[in-house]
Amino acid sequence: MFRIDDKHAVITGAGSGIGKAVALVFAKQGAIVHVLDVQENAALQTVNDITSAGGRAQAHVCDVTNQKQVTELFNSIEKVDILVNSAGISHIGSADNTSESDFDKVYSVNVKGVYNCLYAAIPRMKTNKGGVIVNMSSIAAVVGLADRFAYSMSKGAVYAMTMSVAKDYLADNIRCNSIAPARVHTPFVDGFLQKNYPGQEKEMYEKLSKTQPIGRMGKPDEIANLILFLCSDEAGFITGCDYPIDGGFIKLNT
Template identity: 55%
Template structure:
């Protein structure tokens, strides 16, 4: 019986932001599909726990916005065989309009979401070019293409991620490298729970219901659902897919 095109045996997968949330769910799904996992994350304690929970996984503390840290991380990855799959999941969010977004917040969004993605993609692609193959998956957002209230800087950063995805797919197609991105709507992660606890103490259930109702399907997505789409896009099952932005949004974009 032929092997499943969704299997990742023999593949080395690097997942940024892999210690929690969507990144962690993707890392677990890829490990279950047979990939060797390297987690990059800025939180050493969470990183250690996440790597320990995934058989054979390696965790490298890394601030993706710092060039030297990214270079050191990928030097170690290169010594271990290089990168076959990169998932860019590290990122931060922000609430604010054009007028209410201060320069420090804008710079932070750009530094982590945009510069961080650029640095990690650059390091990974250098290894993939040598292999003449590779897959990159970036985490964009419905905010990249839909007008969302109070998400000015966040939307800017995810629009840049989408554009970088398309450019990279075009430039490195001849090297056997595919590059796509996923655009989720709201996903229920610990970030959401922490945000509600900080800003809506005592009213978490009410706000959770409001957030769920904002999706036409009537609920938020789960990290595991995002991970399954990521598995498809990083496996041979999607070998004809590159330069694509995949919405996974409970109908948010087209059914509002």
């Protein structure tokens, strides 16, 4: 089950974290993986990990905020059967202390970056007579999180774009869903703790872990497995849905 043999899967932000986990599990399940990342070395490392295990992958350096670059890259790929919009950045701040430049940066990557990839991928999928898209939303799209104003804005937009795309391309056999993770333990989390809580990393990690009712952060592989399911033929009846994967955060924290 959940094989995606010979499908061309484009994954943004696949040089690390959740995006890399998605790339690895997709390759294991038979896909030809296109690893997109703004960091060339990270993209090449993901590809090396895949090919060393017998999988198929190509690295592409791509700034998702640049529509011309994104469009040219997508047009150079043989086919686009699957798109996973995983690239994103975070930000800490409320409405009155988030600078305009920081707001614009979050918007540019998390919102415009997703739009640019949709803009480039959907015509290819229409030509192929179908495709699957999974966007990375967040619990921040649907619940209030302290000091996550710009980030929450961006993930709310991702959720809305997902529903719009799912509706607009039903007749083109293009399915579009999003997932809403809570905190997931990635290198980004470790870097965040080192930057913002030097000397308190262990204490803050435990505190953040316990905000999930299940008592821990998610694992990148757990997120990747849900995305794999949504991109497989077994999920062929699913479109226009947002899936919380949050250790009970949304439903059990109230």
